[in-house]
Amino acid sequence: MEAIDFGYVAKFAEGNGLVDLSKAPYNAGQYRNLFVAYTYPQAMTQDGRMVGMPTDIGPGSMFYRTDMLKKAGVSPAAMNKSWESYIENGKKVLAANPGSFLIPDAGEAAQIIIRAGLKAGEGVYFDKSNKVLVSPNNARFVKALTIAKAIRDAKLDARAGGAFSADWTTAFQKGNLATEFSGAWLVGHMQNWLAKDFSGKWAAQNLPGGTYASWGGSFYGIPAQSQNKAESWNLIKYLTTNQAQQVLAFKTTGAFPALRSAANDPVFNEGVPYLAGQKARILWRQAALKIQPLDVNKYDPIADQIFGDAVAAVLDGSKDIKTALTEANTLITRRAR
CATH class of the missing domain: 3.40.190.10 (Periplasmic binding protein-like II)
Known part of the structure; x- marks a missing residue:
């Protein structure tokens, strides 16, 4: 077993x-x-x-620091009304809490958006006939990169990379993060070692825009x-x-x-x-x-890696959204044969 x-x-x-x-x-x-x-x-x-x-x-959740939001006069509901609202209110939270970050890494938002709001039986990267969905003509992927880029351009993220990286861990332990998105299981890590000095200061709510992932x-x-x-x-x-x-x-x-x-x-x-x-x-x-059941495709890990590279290229400014998604489509199509 x-x-x-x-x-x-x-x-x-x-x-x-x-x-x-x-x-x-x-x-x-x-x-x-x-x-x-x-x-x-x-x-x-x-x-x-x-x-x-x-x-x-x-089950996905948005975790937030109640004290930081209160200091900025921002309500939790305003933070998760939509992704646009998350960014606008996030700016207020950081202004009221100097030295803090809204989110560990802007790329996280892109990864959430491509997985949220899918209908039952849909795949993240491929449809039922194995057609690649990553494309500049697919609103889901365009929105994912647009929101992530807006977060990065507004200097709201800590540029900490993926979960459990050294920078991600440090930001949590120092108490520099206003929000984080993760599964319900994150609370176990937070209370045991990740942010144990901040017990009672975190709360949870659903993901922005009434989505579930x-x-x-x-x-x-x-x-x-x-x-x-x-x-x-x-x-x-x-x-x-x-x-x-x-x-x-x-x-x-x-x-x-x-x-x-x-x-x-x-x-x-x-x-x-x-x-x-x-x-x-x-x-x-x-x-x-x-949460809707998603179709799993054997090429998902490959598509995941290629899309991750596209996100990185958009965030560092080396590619625009259209170019990044066009190239990702070509690469995934080539490697998923």
């Missing part, structure tokens, strides 16, 4: 290294209705194989080479479909359960001490039910 992070599901799905759990003797499809709707499609390959059982999810999640799969497939399946079933076990995993690691019934445990109605007692778990539970 092995645990698989969502970011690697497409890679694993490419080969035949994992057992197809949709087939006998596993017949994992029978449990589908027990789980948050968007989880199963994440573990399915284009040819219908199921390579993992969902165990935890990352997922930050990762984990799955359990069975390697095709495994000598103990029956035992592995019994353990996977216990870890994923047993309500008490899913609640225990949440209490110990903050891993938000993929099993719907687990999220109805009384612990989810309790306040989160780190978030000043806010009942944020109710917010995340509702968000999880609104």
Whole structure:
């Protein structure tokens, strides 16, 4: 048995290294209705194989420093009304809190926007016929780069790169960030080591513009080479479909359960001490039910890397949006054959 992070599901799905759990003797499809709707499609390959059982999810959330917003006279609702509103009010927050940053890296906004607002069954980078969606004619990608560039040009971001980079960690630990976007699981890191000196000063709300997105999640799969497939399946079933076990995993690691019934445990109605007692778990539970299942494509990791390079080129000013997306389209088309 092995645990698989969502970011690697497409890679694993490419080969035949994992057992197809949709087939006998596993017949994992029978449990589908027990789980948050968007989880199963994440573990399915284009040819219908199921390579993992969902165990935890990352409903997306906007975390913000209540004290910094208050000092600027900016309401949380104004911050997440739209991305444009986020930028305009973000300028006020930074003006009132010298030396702070609105967001660790402007590129984050682009990554959220391309994943938010998709309809059920749509892919991030490819449609059902494997056509590349990254293009200067696709409003989703144009908006993603436009907003990211506006954040960078207004000097609102810390230019910290990706999550868990050294600069990202430092900005959190120093308390220099006014907001961050992530999965519900980030609170566990914040309270334990990332921003433990700022307990009670952070709160959570939904993503800007009334959108919903997922930050990762984990799955359990069975390697095709495994000598103990029956035992592995019994353990996977216990870890994923047993309500008490899913609640225990949440209490110990903050891993938000993929099993719907687990999220109805009384612990989810309790306040989160780190978030000043806010009942944020109710917010995340509702968000999880609104996130749409996305189509996973085996070439997603390649497209992800190429789009990431396009974002970097736009942010550093070496390419305009149209050029960056045109070149990304060509590169992805060439490499996804």
